[in-house]
Amino acid sequence: MSTGSCPVDHSASAATGCPVSANAAAFDPFGDAYQADPPEAVRWSREEEPVFYSPEIGYWVVTRYDDVKAVFRDNILFSPSIALEKITPVSEEATATLAKYGYAMNRTLVNEDEPEHMPRRRALMEPFTPEQLAHHEPMVRKLTREYVDRFVDAGKADLVDEMLWEVPLTVALHFLGVPEEDMETLRKYSIAHTVNTWGRPSPEEQVAVAEAVGRFWQFAGTVVEKLRRDPSGPGWMPFSIRAQREQPEVITDSYLHSIMMAGIVAAHETTANAAANAIKLLLENRTVWEEICADPALIPNAVEECLRHSGSVAAWRRLVTADTTIGGVPIPQGAKLLIVNSSANRDQRHFDNADAVDIRRENASDHLTFGYGSHQCMGKNLARMELQIFLEELTTRLPHLELVPDQEFTYLPNTSFRGPDHLWVQWDPSANPERGDPAILRRHRPVRIGEPSTRAITRTVTVESVEPAADGVVTLTLTDAAGNPLPPWSPGAHVDLDLDGLSRQYSLCGDPADTHRYRIAVLREPDSRGGSRYVHERLRPGSALTLRGPRNHFRLDPAARHYVLVAGGIGITPVIAMADHLRAAGASYELHYCGRTTRGMALLDRARRDHGGNLTVHCGEEGGRLDVTTLVAEDADGVQVYACGPQRLLAALEEQAAGWPADTLHIEHFTTTKRELDPSVEHGFDVELADSGLTVHVAPDQTVLAALRAANIDISSDCEEGLCGSCEAPVLDGEVDHRDVVLTKAERAANTLMMTCCSRACGSKLTLGL
């Protein structure tokens, strides 16, 4: 069936014929390939023809990350008004059936244009904020427990039918504040809706679906009326009814009726499907499943990776409101877009090794499964909470769960919502851990509300060797406990180790080409609070440690003409890795290594052996102190200095650097200059978010990061002390009071980036590209 005619003017391109490629002509989002694996089915497009016209559905299809995000970002040029339009035209009979029920579902947030949408989104947002969502955690956990209780001893279950379909629906009804007695009826009606909007039902099916949808609509209206009589209770609907009293022109009666029904649909199938996809994916990748069974702290990021890799919203829609180009392809006004966010999520240009399931992926939450910008899913943090709790309960109570082999997975044919109809799993109930240790049922971690923190991304490493490296210094060699390759790193990178309850940073000083080993050197600090003492006294070959990273905010700028490397004491560790790299690259460099005694200078033999001609040793005991005034000549353009060492040395270099060209000096900071916020000194200011259409107020005692999170804006963070650069945000307007140690002087002056965990506004407003 072809619903669209070719939009290209053939008279102009008669010589070459129709430019719709063979692949584009064959594209069928209802075909088996797309239904089985949407991102795989459009891999050809991601690679060769990222924006194409599909005659089959009459839509332009967009498949690359940057293009899909750009479309989501601009909700004026790319209107969301067709997001809920029936993709298969409705038969007259079905239309009449819907009319019989007074079906009038029209605009509800997700398909609304400006200027109507944003005032409503703002007015209805509060119940979705992390603070409010926290109240729902006990309810979600209790429901999940009850459903698992029902099958935990059975040895076999269809997780979709026995848990994943019903729990998100019941959670949605609680979230909406639907009275208990009406929940059952609403649950019955909900299913019909997906087929109605995104599927391709036959004419007879259309009438049956329309009957169910009509009844759903009518009943939703009855429930709204009931709540209206007493809107004092908890939940999104009572909240919206109260909001209507304040702003009747923004939230109308018919609007309340629509969001009642749309809210259930938005919250239910998306989450049920996402959960089924996630569990299927993790069980298909057994070692990953086992890792999260062993370390539940990995669950929040695993959820994000599952949403990226196998999300439940495969594609979304937008209408083009003016002639434009997407990815260089001219697109006419009035064109309809199918933006395949599941394909964007597998775009190699944005995600390294995009087809792999990597639960430690640092940018997993860049996925577009929740959309992006001013219409981004409002319920994303409720969905994340549900998925985390499902995974935590199942990995704790049924770690030995496995997929029933050879089952065939089927999907409800539709363009957008995606999840298996059934998910059969099996296990040996006699091996259920709770039979031996009922206490596991009382253990659980608090849910992480919001985007996962990269701080929680850990791996277990084993100490392979501990060797003396100098007086008071040992080198440790670490390998992945499961024997997997360790993540790649570049010179200057460090890792965080958990040592007896303390987190400590150590620079990597081994060979980046050795993908199975990390090497660090640890000085026993005389006034150690435990970290270095623990390393020296307790670690032995075979000891297990928790590691985070590697991370690098001390990177070599490849463009320098000449590199001056300065190491003081144990500061040699990142610096020697840099020197090795520069030597291998044939770059021009010199290495200055300062220490009090040569006996205390770790890696000195290696430095002499590998960097002899480029090395100057400045040994205090031998009267060889470094003179920082002679390091860089006055006309030293293109010279870069990289230094790591004691505070005294770094302070002397910083003083000297005042006379050097901007950004000559790079320092590895392991300590922050961040100070506590003193509300009597700080001022409040507004942050306007260009992509999300929101203005967020930052109070004098609040960080920008905290204010963004409270407004449901995803932003990652790690150190939260201005050290690591992970909370960076693009600045479009307004002057920033920079308080981090990540940005260079030139970057600060450019005023295009800020670290939201510590930096603030100089004036009363900043505009950020979020």
Ligand code: HEM
């Ligand atoms: C919008 C996905 C769960 C409520 C959206 C959009 C997507 C989406 C793709 C459109 C975004 C855009 O146009 O940029 C998902 C997924 C979910 C999920 C994958 C589960 C894994 C939920 C839940 C709720 C919810 C649990 C409610 C409790 C909404 C609302 C909007 C929305 C109200 C409209 C926001 C607006 O247009 O301003 N969702 N959703 N969603 N979602 Fe979700």
Ligand code: FES
């Ligand atoms: Fe590390 Fe802000 S979170 S710099």
